[in-house]
Amino acid sequence: MPFGHRHPLTLIREQVESIFGAMGFEILQGPQVEDDYHNFEALNMPPDHPARDMQDTFYLDQPMPGGGTLQSTRPATLLRTHTSGMQIRYMESHKPPVRIIAPGLVYRRDTPDLTHSPMFLQVEGLLVGSGITMGDLKGTLVTFLKTFFDAKTQVMFRPSFFPYTEPSAEVFIDCAFCEGGCAVCKQTGWLEILGCGMVHPAVFEAVGYDPEHYTGWAFGLGIDRVALLKHRVEDIRLFYDNDLRLLEQFPH
Amino acid sequence: MRILVSWLREFVPIPVGSNDIGELADALTMCGFEVGSVEPRPAIAGEPTDAVLDLEITTNRPDCLGVLGIAREVGAIYGVDVRIPELTQASGSQALDPIAVTIEDPDLCPRYVGALSDVEVGPSPAWLVERLEAAEIRPINNVVDVTNYVMLELGHPMHAFDLDRLNGREIRVRRARTGESIRTLDGVRRPLEPEILIIADAEQPQAVAGVMGGGNSEVSTTTRTIVLEAAYFDPISIRRTSKRIGLTTDASYRFERGADIDAPVRAVARARQLLAAIGSTKSDSPIVDQFPKPAAPVIVQLRHHRIGHLLGQVIDETFVISILTRLGFAPRTEPGTAPPIWKVTVPTFRVDVSREEDLIEEVARHYGYDRLPPTFPALTLPASPAGPWRDRDQLVRRVLTGCGFSEAITYAFIERRTALAVHTDEQDIVTLKNPMSEKDTVLRPSLLPGLVDSLIHNRRRERQDIRLFEIGSRFRYSDGETPALALAMTGASIPQHWSGPERETDLFDLTGVLTQLCDGFGKEIILEPDTADHLVPGRTAKVQLKIGDRTTALGILGQLDPEFANAQGLTGSAAVFVAELDLQPLTTAAGHHLQATPVPRQPSITRDLSIEIDEALPAAQVRDTIRAPGGPTLVSVKEIDRYQGQGIAAGAVSLSIRLTFRAPDRTLTDAEAQSSTDEIVSALVLDHRAKLR
Numbered sequence: 001m002p003f004g005h006r007h008p009l010t011l012i013r014e015q016v017e018s019i020f021g022a023m024g025f026e027i028l029q030g031p032q033v034e035d036d037y038h039n040f041e042a043l044n045m046p047p048d049h050p051a052r053d054m055q056d057t058f059y060l061d062q063p064m065p066g067g068g069t070l071q072s073t074r075p076a077t078l079l080r081t082h083t084s085g086m087q088i089r090y091m092e093s094h095k096p097p098v099r100i101i102a103p104g105l106v107y108r109r110d111t112p113d114l115t116h117s118p119m120f121l122q123v124e125g126l127l128v129g130s131g132i133t134m135g136d137l138k139g140t141l142v143t144f145l146k147t148f149f150d151a152k153t154q155v156m157f158r159p160s161f162f163p164y165t166e167p168s169a170e171v172f173i174d175c176a177f178c179e180g181g182c183a184v185c186k187q188t189g190w191l192e193i194l195g196c197g198m199v200h201p202a203v204f205e206a207v208g209y210d211p212e213h214y215t216g217w218a219f220g221l222g223i224d225r226v227a228l229l230k231h232r233v234e235d236i237r238l239f240y241d242n243d244l245r246l247l248e249q250f251p252h
Numbered sequence: 253m254r255i256l257v258s259w260l261r262e263f264v265p266i267p268v269g270s271n272d273i274g275e276l277a278d279a280l281t282m283c284g285f286e287v288g289s290v291e292p293r294p295a296i297a298g299e300p301t302d303a304v305l306d307l308e309i310t311t312n313r314p315d316c317l318g319v320l321g322i323a324r325e326v327g328a329i330y331g332v333d334v335r336i337p338e339l340t341q342a343s344g345s346q347a348l349d350p351i352a353v354t355i356e357d358p359d360l361c362p363r364y365v366g367a368l369s370d371v372e373v374g375p376s377p378a379w380l381v382e383r384l385e386a387a388e389i390r391p392i393n394n395v396v397d398v399t400n401y402v403m404l405e406l407g408h409p410m411h412a413f414d415l416d417r418l419n420g421r422e423i424r425v426r427r428a429r430t431g432e433s434i435r436t437l438d439g440v441r442r443p444l445e446p447e448i449l450i451i452a453d454a455e456q457p458q459a460v461a462g463v464m465g466g467g468n469s470e471v472s473t474t475t476r477t478i479v480l481e482a483a484y485f486d487p488i489s490i491r492r493t494s495k496r497i498g499l500t501t502d503a504s505y506r507f508e509r510g511a512d513i514d515a516p517v518r519a520v521a522r523a524r525q526l527l528a529a530i531g532s533t534k535s536d537s538p539i540v541d542q543f544p545k546p547a548a549p550v551i552v553q554l555r556h557h558r559i560g561h562l563l564g565q566v567i568d569e570t571f572v573i574s575i576l577t578r579l580g581f582a583p584r585t586e587p588g589t590a591p592p593i594w595k596v597t598v599p600t601f602r603v604d605v606s607r608e609e610d611l612i613e614e615v616a617r618h619y620g621y622d623r624l625p626p627t628f629p630a631l632t633l634p635a636s637p638a639g640p641w642r643d644r645d646q647l648v649r650r651v652l653t654g655c656g657f658s659e660a661i662t663y664a665f666i667e668r669r670t671a672l673a674v675h676t677d678e679q680d681i682v683t684l685k686n687p688m689s690e691k692d693t694v695l696r697p698s699l700l701p702g703l704v705d706s707l708i709h710n711r712r713r714e715r716q717d718i719r720l721f722e723i724g725s726r727f728r729y730s731d732g733e734t735p736a737l738a739l740a741m742t743g744a745s746i747p748q749h750w751s752g753p754e755r756e757t758d759l760f761d762l763t764g765v766l767t768q769l770c771d772g773f774g775k776e777i778i779l780e781p782d783t784a785d786h787l788v789p790g791r792t793a794k795v796q797l798k799i800g801d802r803t804t805a806l807g808i809l810g811q812l813d814p815e816f817a818n819a820q821g822l823t824g825s826a827a828v829f830v831a832e833l834d835l836q837p838l839t840t841a842a843g844h845h846l847q848a849t850p851v852p853r854q855p856s857i858t859r860d861l862s863i864e865i866d867e868a869l870p871a872a873q874v875r876d877t878i879r880a881p882g883g884p885t886l887v888s889v890k891e892i893d894r895y896q897g898q899g900i901a902a903g904a905v906s907l908s909i910r911l912t913f914r915a916p917d918r919t920l921t922d923a924e925a926q927s928s929t930d931e932i933v934s935a936l937v938l939d940h941r942a943k944l945r
Contacts, residue, residue, distance in 0.1 A: 006649055006658075033732075060683070061684065097632050121661075133562060133627065157621035157622060159613070169621055243710060244658060
C-alpha cells in the first residue's frame with residue numbers, strides 16, 4: 001500500500017509553525033465556537049461596531065458549552081471569524097512577555113468563489129513585551145516571508161484599518177506570477193498576504209495589561225491564500241473537495 | 253468612493269500633472285487610501301484631462317467619504333494648503349419664515365439643521381451631472397442633485413423635503429410610534445417601530461432618519477419650496493435601523509460610521525450657495541440650528557517620545573506638527589516639556605481619533621511605513637513547547653499516511669438529516685442561526701458525514717481505492733467542541749500487482765490500522781461488538797483504549813450501512829469501512845513514562861494451534877482465555893489464519909494461532925512449552941467448546 005498524503009493546508013500550516021517556532025513562538029490551539037466577548041468585544045469591537053461587517057459571522061441558534069477542551073465560563077454563541085479569541089484567552093491567563101501563534105479554522109459568511117470559502121485556515125501571531133516596536137513587527141514578518149517564500153521576496157507595508165491594532169498595516173509581497181502586472185495581482189505587481197499592526201491599547205486594557213508599560217504587535221495570515229499563491233492552485237474550494245488527484249500531488 | 257481629480261484640485265493644489273495621476277494614486281494608496289483604479293475622463297473644453305479615482309475608504313475614516321477629506325490627506329502628502337471657501341449663511345433674500353424644528357430625542361439626534369428655500373425644480377447643469385455620474389450617483393433633479401453633490405463634497409449626507417407636502421410647517425425628530433409606517437423613496441412601504449428614529453411633520457413620518465426619505469414629501473417638478481435638512485444622528489441608532497429595515501444607503505453608510513457634528517450648518521449653506529449659483533433659488537429662510545448640547549472639543553495628549561517608542565524610529569518634531577496640522581488637528585506644546593508633549597485638539601470630523609496611538613498612526617502613515625527600520629525583537633523568555641495536541645495530531649498523521657490514508661479537511665456544517673443519521677440525539681445537534689445555504693444548517697456532531705462526502709467525490713471521479721482520514725472538531729450541546737479523528741477506507745487492500753493476488757479491504761484491515769495507530773501511542777485497543785444505525789450489524793465494534801487496568805471509550809468502527817451510504821449519494825457496491833475516535837484519550841504523550849525491559853537473551857519456542865470455534869466469539873475473549881493458563885512464559889499470541897467453509901461446521905470458524913514461549917532467565921524446554929500449550933487447549937475446550945483440529 002503506497003503512503004497517503006497530508007493535506008496541503010496542513011503542510012503550509014506546519015511550515016509556518018516551524019518558522020515561528022524557531023523564532024521562539026509558542027503554538028496554541030483554541031476553540032472554533034466562540035463567545036462574542038472573545039471574538040469581538042475584547043478586540044475593541046463593541047456591539048454595533050461597523051467593523052463587524054468586515055467579518056460576516058455565523059451565529060449559533062442556541063449557545064453551547066464554550067472553550068472547547070479549555071475551561072470557559074462563557075457559552076459559545078458563534079463560529080470564530082479569526083483565531084484572535086485565543087490570543088485574548090492566552091493574555092487573560094499569562095503575564096507578558098507573550099510570543100504565540102494560533103493556527104486554526106475560522107468561519108466567515110462569504111459567498112464561495114475562487115478566493116473565498118466560508119471556512120478557511122488562518123494563523124495569527126501575537127508578541128507583547130516591554131519596548132516592542134513596529135520595527136520589530138516589520139523585521140519579524142519580513143524574516144518570515146523571506147524564509148517561507150524566497151530570500152529574494154520583496155515585502156511592502158501599507159497603512160490599513162483593523163479595530164484591534166493601531167497603527168494597522170497590510171503586507172504585500174511582489175507578485176510571483178508576473179513581472180509588473182497580471183490578473184492575479186490585478187496589474188499592481190503586488191499580492192496582499194497578511195494584515196497586522198500594533199496591538200490596540202483597548203485590547204490590552206481588556207486583558208488587564210498596562211498599555212503604558214507594554215507594547216506589542218499581532219498579525220493574521222490566511223493559510224489558504226498562501227497555499228493558493230505558493231502552489232498555484234486556482235480555486236480555494238479545491239482544498240475542501242479532498243480530491244485525491246490534488247492531495248496526491250503533495251509530499252507525504 | 254469615486255471622485256474626480258478636478259474636484260480635488262478645487263480644494264488643494266496637487267503638484268502632479270494630469271498625465272501623472274498614477275503618482276497621486278500611489279501616494280494615496282501608501283498612506284492608507286487604496287486606489288483601486290484610475291479612470292481617465294475626456295477633457296472638457298479648456299480643461300486638462302481629468303480622471304476618476306476609485307478609493308477604498310476603511311470603516312474608521314468616514315471623513316474621507318467626501319472630496320474635502322481626501323483633499324486634506326493630499327495636502328498632508330504634498331505639504332500644500334487646503335483651501336476651504338468661505339460661505340455665508342444667507343444666500344438669498346431671507347424672505348421666508350424659518351421652519352419650526354423640534355428634537356424629541358436628542359440622544360438619537362444631537363443636532364438638526366433645517367432651512368427653507370424657494371426653488372425652481374429642473375434638470376441640473378452639465379458640470380454638476382458630470383460630477384455625480386463620475387461618483388456613480390444618478391442625477392434626478394437640481395434640488396436632489398445639489399444635496400448629493402454636497403454629500404460627495406463634504407461627506408455629509410443631506411435631505412430635501414417638499415414643504416407643501418408636510419402637514420404644518422414643522423419638523424419633528426422623534427421615534428416612530430407602534431403601528432406607523434412609511435413609503436420610502438424606493439417605493440417600498442415599511443412598517444416602523446419605536447426603535448427607529450424618524451423625521452416627521454406635525455402628523456406623520458416623512459423620512460427614516462439618516463437612511464431614506466419618504467415618497468410623500470419627495471421633491472418633484474411641482475415643488476415650490478423645500479426644507480433642506482442636515483443633521484447628526486447617533487451612529488449606532490442608524491446602524492440598527494439600517495439592519496432592521498434591511499436598507500443601506502449612501503446616507504446610512506456615512507452616518508453609521510460617524511458624521512461630523514459640526515458639518516450640518518456648512519452643508520446647508522453650501523447647498524443654498526449651489527442652488528443660487530445654478531439659478532434655482534432666489535429667496536430662503538434663516539437657518540434653524542437645533543443643537544441642545546454642544547460638546548467640548550476632544551483633546552488628546554501626544555508625547556513625542558511615545559512615537560519613537562511605538563514605531564521604533566524617532567520622528568522629527570516639526571514633521572509631527574506639520575502633518576497633524578495639515579490633517580486638521582491643532583497641536584499645542586505643553587510648556588516646559590522636552591521632549592515635547594502636545595495637547596492635540598481633534599477636529600470634529602475625525603471621529604476615529606480618541607487616543608495617543610491614533611495620533612501616532614497619523615504620523616506613521618504620512619512618514620511612510622516603508623521608512624520604519626526592520627528590527628528583530630529580543631527574546632526575553634524561552635518558548636514553551638506546543639500543547640500535547642500537536643504531537644498527537646502529528647503522530648496520527650504519520651501513522652495513517654503510513655497506512656495509505658490521505659488527509660481530508662471537510663466543512664464543519666452539514667445537513668441536519670445526515671447529522672441525525674450518525675448522531676441520533678436530536679437535542680445534541682448544534683444548529684446555525686444563519687446558515688450559508690438551506691442545506692447545511694447544523695454543525696457536525698461527527699466527522700463521518702464529511703468524510704463520506706469526500707469519498708463520494710472521489711468515487712464519482714472513478715477512484716475505487718480510497719483511504720481518507722480527517723482530524724477535526726465535532727460539536728455537540730452535551731459535551732461542547734471536542735477533537736476527533738475519522739477514517740474511511742474502501743476498494744483494494746492489496747492493489748493489483750504481479751507479485752500477488754489483489755484483495756478487497758475488509759473489517760480486519762480497519763481494525764489493523766486502529767491497532768497500529770494505538771500502538772503508535774504505546775497503547776492497546778479492545779474491541780467489543782456494538783451497534784449503530786449507520787453501520788452494518790455484526791460488523792460494528794466499540795473501540796476502547798486500555799490504560800493500565802482501566803478502559804476508556806475511544807469510538808466506534810464498522811462497515812458503513814449500504815442504505816446510509818446510498819442515502820448520502822455513494823454509488824458502487826464495494827464495502828466502505830469507517831471509524832471515528834475521540835482524540836482526547838490519545839493526547840498524553842506516547843512512551844513518556846516507559847521503562848525499557850532488557851532485550852531477551854534466551855531463545856523462544858513457538859507452537860501453532862488450529863482450533864474450530866464459534867464465529868461470534870470476540871477475538872479479545874479468546875485471547876484472554878489463552879493468556880490466563882499461558883502464564884508469564886507466554887510472550888506472544890498471534891492469529892495467523894482464519895478459515896470458514898468446507899469442512900468447518902456452520903457458525904464456526906477455524907483459527908490458527910501461533911504461541912510463543914520464552915523464559916527471561918533460562919532456556920525453556922520443549923516439555924514446558926508443551927505443558928503450557930496443553931493447558932491452553934484445555935481452557936479453550938472448556939470455556940469455548942473449541943475443537944482441536
